[in-house]
Every structure is written in C-alpha cells, then in structure tokens.
Amino acid sequence: MRRRRLGAELRRLRETAGLTGDQVIERVGWASASKLSRLENGRSRPGLGDVLDLLELYAVDGAERDDLMAIAREAGDTRAWLRSYPAMTQRQRAYAELEAGCADISEYAPVIVPGLLQTPEYARVRIVSAQPLTEARPPDHHEIDHPETEVAARLARQSLLSRGDDPPRYVAVLEESALTGRSGPPEVLRAQLQHLRRVAALPNVTLRVLPPCAVVAEWYLPETAFSIYRFAEPEDPSAVAIEALSADMVLTDEAVLARYTQVFDWLCAAARSPDESLEWITEAAWRKDSDSILEAPPRDRSPMPPRQQRRHPRTDGPEGHK
Template identity: 35%
Template structure:
C-alpha cells in the first residue's frame, strides 16, 4: 500500500492537472477555499493534506466529477492518515520523514554517495560507529532507535520490483568508520548486496574523470517507472531538499549519467570491494 506521502503527491499532481485543464490560476483556486495561493502550491506539491470540504470546492471549480472525483477523494482520505514512520519523530527529523516514505514506495532509486556508505547498505556496527563519531553524547537508547529505523528501511532491498542503483566513491570504501573489523564486515556486506538481482553497484575510483559537482551526494527516486514523477533528494547536515521541477531533475539525471560513465563496471567494482575487505582482514 502506498504511503500517505505518495498519496498526497498523487493527489497534488491530479489537482494541478485539473486546474491547468480548467485554465484556473492558483490565486483563483485559493479564493474558493479562502486560503493563500501558497496553500494551493503546497497541496499541488504534495506537501500537505486537504480537507474533503476544500477538495469538494476545488473539484467544483475545476469541473471534475464522477469516477475521477471519487478517486481524488480516496487519495485525500489516504493522504491524511499517519505515515509508517510517524512513531519515530524523536529519531527521524521532519525534513527526512518524507524521504523514507518516498524511498519505501519508489520503483527505482539511484544513489550517489561520495563519502560514506548509503544508509540502506550499512551494517549495524557501521551505523553504531557513525553515530559514535558524529554524535559523541548520544545515549544508548537513541542509538538503538537509530539502528532500528535504519535496518527497517533496508527492507526495500528485498522488494524485487524495486531497482536499486548505487555509485559509491572509492573514498566511501576507504574511509574508516570504526575499526578495521567493522569496515571489513561492511565491505563484505556491500559485496554481497552487489550480487542481488535488483541491485547495481558501481565504484567511482580516485582516478576517474569526474566533474566539479561530484562531491555532492544525492538520490533520484522514480515511481511506477514514470520519469515524470522523479524526485531528487539532496541532504545537508541539518536539512534535506526535495527537487521535482523538470529542469532540476534533468540536471541531476545528467550528472548521474556522467558519474555512471566514469565509474567502474559492476564486476570490477565488486572485485575492488572484495580486495579492500581482504586488506582490512590482513591488518594486525
């Protein structure tokens, strides 16, 4: 079942199409529901839910009726439900909660990670070591909740209908998070993940012909294998940006294609990961 976040995005897209078809502006729609135009914008972006009474007014303005109207009302009801991750508010910040909903519903996900292993490929020991380094004062209880959430997110790996593509910088493989045994186990885990039929994993080597923006990590999410629904997620230290305009998505897709072309092939990448794991094992 799609999450409330996805249902809101679907409804938002449908509302925008209906408004465009009716040749109405956001200002005109806002007047009907006695709100600011910014509220219509948030609704169409899927950033907030809508009351059924407000939806009825918009549907009347746009001339939407019958099965289409029934479908949009169903989306509105589903979009107002609590999301799967709503019980983890102390662990998952508000700006990231939308991402984990999107991640769970995506049909294709592409990660580029320049410095650390992507969250859904991290081992428990690696997660704990990262928290100890980034948050030295964090409590054991908080760490345990972080681990639980991140491991639960990894269920997406077991969804055969989801295609997962990763490009990891060689730096992410060589950067020590924890001790040698933790890194060895993490590298072995990566090599095993690379064998999954729905996973494509490539390494961008140090000597690759990369581009100025290659230091920026990002994720491209696609839904129902429809490129027009793509969302790009870019995370900073304290926030996350969700980009879904055509130009922004195209720019990051082009960057992904350049990075993929510069990266090692899948077999060569897995061989490098195994070799690095062996090097960790050889250390005293």
C-alpha cells in the same frame, strides 16, 4: 510524491476553471488563505473532504474524480505506513517516504555508504560521530536522539531492497573514499564490505566502485552526495535529494533532475563494472592487515586509466548487468 502529484492536478484544474486562489477560498468557505497553497504545493496532508470540495467546485466527475480521490487517500494515509517503522528523525522519515514508493533509486556516495546499504555497526558509528553537532539545538527541537532508535529505523528502511513484492531497482556508485579507514574502525569496515557483497547479490541491486584515479566525463567533479528517485506511476514526479550537513534538499524540477541524471550516467561510465566492483569489494573485505584492508587491489595500480582497463560491453554503461 503523492501529495505533490495531487497538488499539481488540483492546480491544473483550478487554472482550467479560470479561478484565482482567492476566488476558490471564498467559494469553498475556507478560513485560511494559505490552505489552498499548501495543498497545491504538496506541503500538507490532504483531507478527503477538502479535496471533494475542490473537485465539486471544478466540476470534476466520473473516472477522473475517482482517480484523484484515490490519490488523495494514498497521500493522506501515512499513519499505517509509519507504524511499520520504528521512531525516526524527520530527515530519516523524509528519505523513507521517498524510498517507499520507488521503482528506481540511484545514489552517488562520495564519502559515506548510503543508509540503505549500512550495517548496524556502521550506522551507529555515523550517528554517534555526528552527535556533538546536534547538542546545540534549541530546546524545543524534537528529534530522536537515541542512537539505537535511529539504527533500528535505518535498518527498517533497508527491507525494501529485499521485499518480495516488486522491490525497486537500486544502483549505487561508491567512491573508494567511502570505504576507507577514515570511515570507522577496521572491524566495522570489514563487516560493512562483507555486507555490500551480500547486498550486491540481490537481483535488483547494482553496485559500482569509483577508483580515485578515474576521470569522470571531461574531468567533472561532483560536489555532493545525491539520490535520484523515480516512481512506478509515470505521473508521480521524479525527485533528486541532495545531502547537506544540517538539511537536505528534495527537488522535482525536470531540468535539475536531467542534470543530475547526466552526472550519474557519467559516474557509472567512469566507475568499475558491477563484476569488477564486486571483485574489488571482496578482495578488500578479506585483507588480513587492518592498516591496508581497504587499499585498492594490485591490478588497479597500473597507470592505465580505469576506462581503458575494462572491456566488458555486457556490463558497461549506467544499466549494469543486473
């Protein structure tokens, strides 16, 4: 996000100066015509010397120059940050980079508990179950294949929820189907539910469980899992990550972000309140019968729609009570 913000600022300065990309490349003496494009689109790590060359060409000085150089340093300094994490796949690294600077994270999980909430055992099941799909990758494909390495990386990412220095506000809507017997062995799911109870106790975390009978808005059905990231710096672009089987999309278009924000608000309104969700998770976690461990509590079997069952003005709505 820092790279994208820097790129947007550099593009704005170039356009204000009335210069084309080719003119900039010629005047700063860069050999590659794509170098400027990669910088302006946030696709490459910025070199401080390159950014200085551009700022001098655009006649930027004073406080604006200092601010942009600070952003460039933050955007380029990834080595120290990565040392705090075990080795991870490129997809995990992309999520870790998004999560690290967030002020707010909102996630919708229709079938899988989000990575920031997974226990080691649950994460291991998810990673091992997907391994047959990765066996046919090309020989030059460099990924971290050892499950324990990936599990360790996922757990390292989770530390941001409980960090002492201003952790992000985290809200997740979990479908009941993400907590059913199809997800893993009963003992793994029981431990996962107990872990969700502990995480929900954090003051910056809000969990909502969406019943299978809940009506979302006017019968709207979300098609995929997604995560919304907002950052402390207002100028840093917010982003939505959309999960797919082999790759994820990260989008920063404001119109797209607004649509996913609306969908998330609908999901929050249709789901159980945070208190009711915690009660459901607690009851499910302590069921003795493994065959029915994750059935909905008896009170949810009434024909009354979930929205009519609850009347808690203090907790209704996307913000929750935490």
